[in-house]
Amino acid sequence: MHTTFSVRTSSRTTFVNITRDVERAAEELGVTDGAVLVYCPHTTAAITINESADPDVVRDIDSKLARLVPHADGYRHSEGNSDAHVKSSLVGCSETVLVEGGALDLGTWQGIFFCEFDGPRTRTVMVGALTSGG
């Protein structure tokens, strides 16, 4: 059982806080105690959990990834977006989040982020119930 929601990204690379969307998805799925899988079905984007209190943290991650994985670096893939594919695999396409008492069981400073590496685009995020509530 899963549900989806859309994320509209506004630049080639950006991190979008999707914590509230995941909370709503867990509620929609009826998961009050258990876990949800947050999954990105795209090859040039990713999902990560990191600090949401200071937006500069994800900006720093984005800019460090840009330096580690340059846009042009002698790649073979003809589409011209190999850096985005590499970043997608480095960061990963999913996160598992525990749910307790109807709330996401995240750390105080944590948020869930959709990581865009080849935007701007309209993207899809899938949220699956790993255990059912009740």
Ligand code: ZN
């Ligand atoms: Zn490609």
